[in-house]
Structures are given as structure tokens and as C-alpha cells.
Amino acid sequence: MSASARFALHRPEFLDALVRGEDKIAELTKASSMTFAAGASVIVANTDHRFVYRLLQGWACRSRQLADGRNQFILIFLPGDLFAVKSMFVTRHTDAVLAVSRIVVERIHYRDLHAAYVADSDIATRCIWQVMEEERRLHSWVVGLGQGSAEERLALLLLDFRGRLAQTGAIGPTSLAYNMPLTQAQLADHLGITAVHVNRVLKSFRECGMVTIRDGQVVITDIDALAQCASPLLDAHDRVTPECEGAQQT
Amino acid sequence: MSASARFALHRPEFLDALVRGEDKIAELTKASSMTFAAGASVIVANTDHRFVYRLLQGWACRSRQLADGRNQFILIFLPGDLFAVKSMFVTRHTDAVLAVSRIVVERIHYRDLHAAYVADSDIATRCIWQVMEEERRLHSWVVGLGQGSAEERLALLLLDFRGRLAQTGAIGPTSLAYNMPLTQAQLADHLGITAVHVNRVLKSFRECGMVTIRDGQVVITDIDALAQCASPLLDAHDRVTPECEGAQQT
DNA sequence: CGTTTGGTTGATGTATGTCAATATTAGTGG
DNA sequence: CCACTAATATTGACATACATCAACCAAACG
Numbered sequence: 001m002s003a004s005a006r007f008a009l010h011r012p013e014f015l016d017a018l019v020r021g022e023d024k025i026a027e028l029t030k031a032s033s034m035t036f037a038a039g040a041s042v043i044v045a046n047t048d049h050r051f052v053y054r055l056l057q058g059w060a061c062r063s064r065q066l067a068d069g070r071n072q073f074i075l076i077f078l079p080g081d082l083f084a085v086k087s088m089f090v091t092r093h094t095d096a097v098l099a100v101s102r103i104v105v106e107r108i109h110y111r112d113l114h115a116a117y118v119a120d121s122d123i124a125t126r127c128i129w130q131v132m133e134e135e136r137r138l139h140s141w142v143v144g145l146g147q148g149s150a151e152e153r154l155a156l157l158l159l160d161f162r163g164r165l166a167q168t169g170a171i172g173p174t175s176l177a178y179n180m181p182l183t184q185a186q187l188a189d190h191l192g193i194t195a196v197h198v199n200r201v202l203k204s205f206r207e208c209g210m211v212t213i214r215d216g217q218v219v220i221t222d223i224d225a226l227a228q229c230a231s232p233l234l235d236a237h238d239r240v241t242p243e244c245e246g247a248q249q250t
Numbered sequence: 251m252s253a254s255a256r257f258a259l260h261r262p263e264f265l266d267a268l269v270r271g272e273d274k275i276a277e278l279t280k281a282s283s284m285t286f287a288a289g290a291s292v293i294v295a296n297t298d299h300r301f302v303y304r305l306l307q308g309w310a311c312r313s314r315q316l317a318d319g320r321n322q323f324i325l326i327f328l329p330g331d332l333f334a335v336k337s338m339f340v341t342r343h344t345d346a347v348l349a350v351s352r353i354v355v356e357r358i359h360y361r362d363l364h365a366a367y368v369a370d371s372d373i374a375t376r377c378i379w380q381v382m383e384e385e386r387r388l389h390s391w392v393v394g395l396g397q398g399s400a401e402e403r404l405a406l407l408l409l410d411f412r413g414r415l416a417q418t419g420a421i422g423p424t425s426l427a428y429n430m431p432l433t434q435a436q437l438a439d440h441l442g443i444t445a446v447h448v449n450r451v452l453k454s455f456r457e458c459g460m461v462t463i464r465d466g467q468v469v470i471t472d473i474d475a476l477a478q479c480a481s482p483l484l485d486a487h488d489r490v491t492p493e494c495e496g497a498q499q500t
Numbered sequence: 501c502g503t504t505t506g507g508t509t510g511a512t513g514t515a516t517g518t519c520a521a522t523a524t525t526a527g528t529g530g
Numbered sequence: 531c532c533a534c535t536a537a538t539a540t541t542g543a544c545a546t547a548c549a550t551c552a553a554c555c556a557a558a559c560g
Contacts, residue, residue, distance in 0.1 A: 046485075064393050068482055072396040074389050086385065089378050094485050095389060128339050131381065135336065138388040139324050139345060143314050145395035146322040146442030150548070183506060192396030194549055199508060232318050235296075235344050400516070433538065447516055449540060465525095 014125055021126025025082070028116060029054050029106035036099040038181070043084060043097040050091055051107040052127075055081050058103030059181050063189070064095045073190035075134060075141075076100070076182075078161070080168040082130045088114050101181035140235065148233050150193050150201050155230035157191065158211060158218060176220040180213065264375070271376025275332070278366060279304050279356035286349040288431070293334060293347040300341055301357040303333050308353030309431050313439070314345045323440035325384060325391075326350070326432075328411070330418035332380045338364045351431035390485065398483045400443045400451050405480035407441065408461060408468060426470040430463065 033056070036042055042060060043049045060077040074095060077083045083097060087110040116123045137160075144153045162178060165171045171178045184202070185195040205211045210226045212219045220226055227234075283306075286292055292310060293299045310327040324345060327333045333347060337360040366373045387410075394403045412428060415421045421428050434452070435445040455461045460476045462469045470476055477484075 062389070064389070064485065066393075066397060066482055070397045070482070072393045074392050086382060090382050094386065131385075132336055132340050135381075135385065135388070136344065138385070138392065139312070139314070141392055142324050142388065142395060143316075143322045145392060146440075147316060147320045185506075190396075195507085196509090196550080197548055200548090203508080232316055232320070235314065434540095435538075444517060445539085446518080446541090450516090453540080 014129070017122045017125040018129055021120075021122035021124075021129075024116070024120060024123050025054065025108075025113070025126060026106075028112065029108045032106045032108065034105050034107065036103050036105070038099055038101050040099045041096055042099060042103075042105065043093050045096040046092075046094060048091040049084065049087055049093050050110050052085055052087050052110055052113050053083050053097075053105045053107045055079055055083060056104045056106060059100040060103055060105075061098055061100050061186075061190070062095050063098050071189045072192065073186065075137060076161075076190060078164050078168070079170055082127065085127050085130050088117065088127070100186065140233075143235075144233050145192050150191065150197055151204070151229055152233050153191050153193075154187070154198070154201050154205070155210075155226050156233050157187070158220070159223075159226060159230055161218070162220065176223060178218050179216055180218045181216055267372045267375040268379055271370075271372035271374075271379075274366070274370060274373050275304065275358070275363070275376055276356075278362065279358045282356045282358065284355050284357065286353050286355070288349055288351050290349045291346050292349060292353075292355065293343050295346040296342075296344060298341040299334065299337055299343050300360050302335050302337050302360055302363050303347075303355045303357045305329055305331050305333060306354045306356060309350040310353055310355075311348055311350050311436075311440070312345050313348050321439045322442065323436065325387060326411075326440060328414050328418070329420060332377065335377050335380050335384075338367065338377070350436065390483075393485075394483050395442050400441065400447055401454070402480055402483050403441050403443075404437070404448070404451050404455070405460075405476050406483050407437070408470070409473075409476060409480055411468070412470065426473055428468050429466055430468045431466050 038058075042053065045065065055077050057079055059079075060083065061073040062075045062077070062083070063071060063073050065071050077097075084093065087093070091110070113123075113127070117127055118124070140156075144156055148156065158180075161180060162171070162176070165178050166173045166175065182190070183195075184198045188195040188198045191198065202211070202213060205226075206213075208222070208225060210220070210222045210229070212221060288308075292303065295315065305327050307329055309329075310333065311323040312325045312327070312333070313321065313323050315321050327347075334343065337343070341360070363373075363377070367377055368374070390406075394406055398406065408430075411430060412421070412426070415428050416423045416425065432440070433445075434448045438445040438448045441448065452461070452463060455476075456463075458472070458475065460470070460472045460479070462471060
């Protein structure tokens with residue numbers, strides 16, 4: 001399933017194009033499967049890179065490392081995401097893309113994808129949708145980092161992961177558990193807090209009976225409470241969650 | 251669109267295409283000048299909006315307001331920026347665009363711009379460049395909010411404003427003063443800290459002899475110290491400082 | 501096995517938030 | 531032009547969320 005139930009809300013006519021674009025891109029990339037070990041760099045920071053990727057298995061992230069050792073995970077990519085779409089327009093990548101877990105990707109040279117992008121509107125739609133979706137997530141994350149407490153951010157993130165996995169069919173639409181390969185230190189790098197504090201917040205979540213994380217598995221034990229916790233940061237779009245959840249929103 | 255159109259961003263003649271695109275878009279929008287008072291909403295949050303804007307005078311921002319009153323300025327737009335380019339692809343805008351000061355804009359219906367975008371590679375280049383540039387700034391701001399101290403963020407922001415104003419010719423390439431209509435409370439909303447703390451940091455900057463802000467005018471009195479302060483957050487791109495001003499974006 | 505990596509917890513420090521008071525400036529209407 | 535009001539800026543006293551440092555445990559691993 002293509003990743004875009006929500007997009008259809010605003011542009012129903014594009015949903016089909018998205019699904020077709022997804023399939024067509026899959027067709028174009030299918031001979032190029034590659035595997036990266038956890039921690040490997042798919043794209044090295046501050047280098048030119050000429051490929052666009054489709055993430056098939058595992059999680060990846062766009063990350064910036066500062067000279068003094070600080071580290072920020074800017075975006076997290078889940079299976080089904082395209083990444084480095086911008087290679088089509090700008091070859092220079094300021095930030096690295098790292099494999100968070102062992103990942104399987106397919107890739108395509110930007111010239112080839114660009115040719116297809118120009119020739120086939122389904123492919124263009126799929127690419128543009130990816131860019132728009134990333135922009136949407138970046139906006140939300142700026143809001144979360146700027147205004148959210150550690151608890152709010154973490155709750156939002158765990159719900160976001162669940163929603164995205166459900167959307168692509170990686171888990172059932174109402175499933176409350178999923179595999180999450182990020183370590184607490186990596187969560188910290190994305191949340192903009194320290195690993196120690198991530199640990200403490202997770203402990204409090206666990207003790208509230210909201211979420212448990214063990215062995216890379218997230219189990220949401222009280223999604224209403226979790227949604228309640230994240231709710232100050234949710235925008236209208238994020239509130240469109242599977243009704244079956246009974247998630248309480250305000 | 252011609253196949254070569256979208257390659258412009260990789261190439262040396264990229265700058266020419268951008269300038270031509272700028273002019274062509276100006277031509278398309280020129281009959282549509284509008285003015286908004288400071289504080290007015292150009293785009294209301296969670297509404298459909300069908301125009302793409304060119305900011306001619308004054309500053310604007312994309313802003314999200316949370317239900318509990320918290321507020322985050324996601325991006326700041328300066329004269330010369332296009333904004334709401336995404337109207338071309340997604341009409342729904344989650345976040346508001348507000349006039350920070352009194353602004354003058356021109357606008358174009360997304361269908362008309364899209365038609366031009368498809369027909370004219372210069373226009374496509376200019377639009378795509380805007381999207382890529384915004385993405386770059388969002389990435390940097392996520393890093394700043396996630397990892398930077400209040401001082402680092404503010405120093406980065408003041409330098410960023412200066413650089414962008416210099417780039418569009420609003421101030422001389424080496425000028426160290428510019429008008430900045432944001433109040434301390436608005437700076438706080440963008441920086442993700444409180445207005446009181448903005449005030450304190452500005453005071454310390456003033457007392458260090460780095461920057462003075464008065465009557466909406468920023469005067470950088472020690473740009474090296476300021477750059478030093480922001481430097482942990484600077485990526486390779488941002489390090490382009492006044493003396494290398496000829497350099498253009500990747 | 502020892503070594504490493506990730507997780508957990510406590511004691512303590514600090515950057516930043518909150519509250520509150522007072523200047524200062526900007527607007528507004530008379 | 532003044533008097534009145536609302537915004538904005540400034541500053542101090544105090545509170546707190548989160549960071550830092552340090553120890554220890556458990557599981558993975560070579």
C-alpha cells in the first residue's frame with residue numbers, strides 16, 4: 001500500500017497516482033538492491049551524491065554531527081520512504097544519511113529518476129509527495145523541539161512512528177506494538193535531550209502504564225494517555241488518526 | 251517541461267536560470283500587489299489556500315499556534331522569498347503565514363504558476379530552489395533547536411538574517427547593520443525560548459560588544475565573536491562569511 | 501569468559517522558565 | 531500637543547526541567 005491515506009483527504013484524485021508512482025519507481029529501482037549494516041553511512045555529510053533511495057527494510061535517519069560531538073537526527077526514515085529525493089535537484093548533501101538498523105534499500109541514479117519524473121506524472125507525484133510529507137514532518141518537529149517538553153516530544157514521536165508504520169501496512173491499523181530499532185541514545189539525538197533523560201521519561205511512561213519498550217519493541221499500553229500527553233503538540237493533520245483507536249483528543 | 255529543465259540546480263548556469271525565473275515570476279505576479287498590516291494573517295492555519303506569494307517588502311513567518319497558547323515561528327520569510335510554493339502541490343496549509351511587519355506581497359493562483367512551472371524551466375528552477383532552500387533552513391533549525399543553547403541559536407539567527415539580506419541586496423554584502431522587525435517575544439517564538447530569556451541573552455551580547463538591537467535595528471559590533479558564538483551550529487554552507495560573499499548556494 | 505554496548509539509577513549542577521515589578525516606548529484619541 | 535493606554539523592554543528573585551557526572555547492571559559478543 002502506498003503511504004498516503006492522509007494525502008487523499010486533500011487531493012483524493014492523487015491517491016491513485018501515488019500508488020501507481022510507487023509501483024513505477026519500484027519497477028525502476030528493483031535491480032539495485034543494497035544492504036547496509038546498522039550504523040553505516042548511506043550518504044556521507046558534505047559530499048555530492050547522485051542517487052535517490054527507496055527504503056525497503058529497516059530504519060534510517062538524516063543526521064548532522066557537530067564538530068564538538070553533538071548530534072542531531074533531523075528526520076527518521078521508515079520502510080516505504082523515499083529518501084534523498086533532493087538528489088534530483090541538488091547533488092550536494094549537507095547532512096549524512098545513516099542506517100539506524102541493518103537496512104535494505106534500492107536506489108536509482110538521479111538522472112534516470114529525473115527522466116522518469118519528467119516523463120511520467122505518477123512518478124512526479126510520488127516524488128513531490130515525499131518532499132511535501134518531509135516538509136510537513138520537519139515543520140511539526142520544529143514545533144516539537146521549540147515548544148514541547150521532553151515528555152510531549154517523546155509521546156509524539158512514539159505515536160508518529162506507530163501511525164507511519166500503520167499507514168504503510170507494516171503493522172495493523174490498530175496495532176499498538178511495533179519494532180523500533182533506535183537506542184535510547186539515538187532517541188535522545190532525535191529528541192534533542194540526553195540519553196539519561198530519555199531513560200527517565202521512558203521510566204515514567206512505563207510506570208504510568210502508557211508505554212513499555214523492551215528489546216526494540218514498543219508496546220503502547222494506554223494510547224489514550226499517550227495521545228493526551230502528546231496532544232498539545234498535535235496539529236489538525238496529526239489528529240486524523242484511525243478512529244478505531246478511540247484516541248482521545250483535545 | 252523539457253528534460254534539461256530541472257538539471258539547472260546542478261550546473262554553473264544555475265544562477266542565471268534562477269535570476270531569469272525570478273524575473274519571469276515577477277512578471278506573472280506583478281498585477282496583484284497586496285498589503286497586509288503587521289500581525290495580519292496571509293494564510294490562515296488549517297485552511298485551503300490557492301495562491302503562491304512573492305514577498306516584496308517586510309517580513310513574514312510561518313507560524314503554528316498550539317491550543318494552550320504556545321507559539322512557534324517555523325520559518326521567517328524575508329523580502330525576495332517566495333512562500334506557500336507548496337500551494338502548487340497541496341492546497342491545505344496546516345500552519346498560518348503571518349505578516350510580522352507591514353508587508354507588501356504579490357501573488358499568483360497556483361494553477362497559473364503551475365502551468366508556467368511546467369512550461370518554463372527557469373520558473374521551475376526558481377520554485378524548486380525555494381523549496382530546497384526552505385528545506386535546508388528547516389534542517390538547520392531543527393539542529394539549532396535540538397542541540398543549540400539559547401546563545402548559539404540567537405547568534406545563528408542574527409547571522410542568518412544578515413546573510414540572507416546581503417544575498418538579496420537588501421543590505422551591502424559586508425554591511426553589519428540591518429532592520430529587523432521582530433519583537434523580542436517574536437524572536438522567542440522562533441528560538442523556542444521565553445521572551446525574558448531573549449532579553450537576557452541580548453543583554454549579554456550587548457555587554458560583550460557583539461550586537462546591539464535598538465528600534466528594530468540590529469547592529470553587529472563584533473561579527474567574529476558572533477560567528478564564534480554560533481559556530482558550533484554552523485554547517486559548511488553557513489560558514490560562507492562576508493569575505494567569501496561571491497559564493498552562491500550549492 | 502572478559503569486553504563492549506545499552507540501559508538504569510542517584511546526587512548534584514545549571515540553563516532556562518516563571519512570576520512580578522518597573523521602565524520605556526508606541527499608539528490613540530481628545 | 532497632551533494625557534492615557536497598551537505594547538514592549540528590562541531587571542530581580544525564585545523555581546524547575548533537564549544536563550552532567552558517576553556508578554552499576556544486564557545482555558550481547560567475540
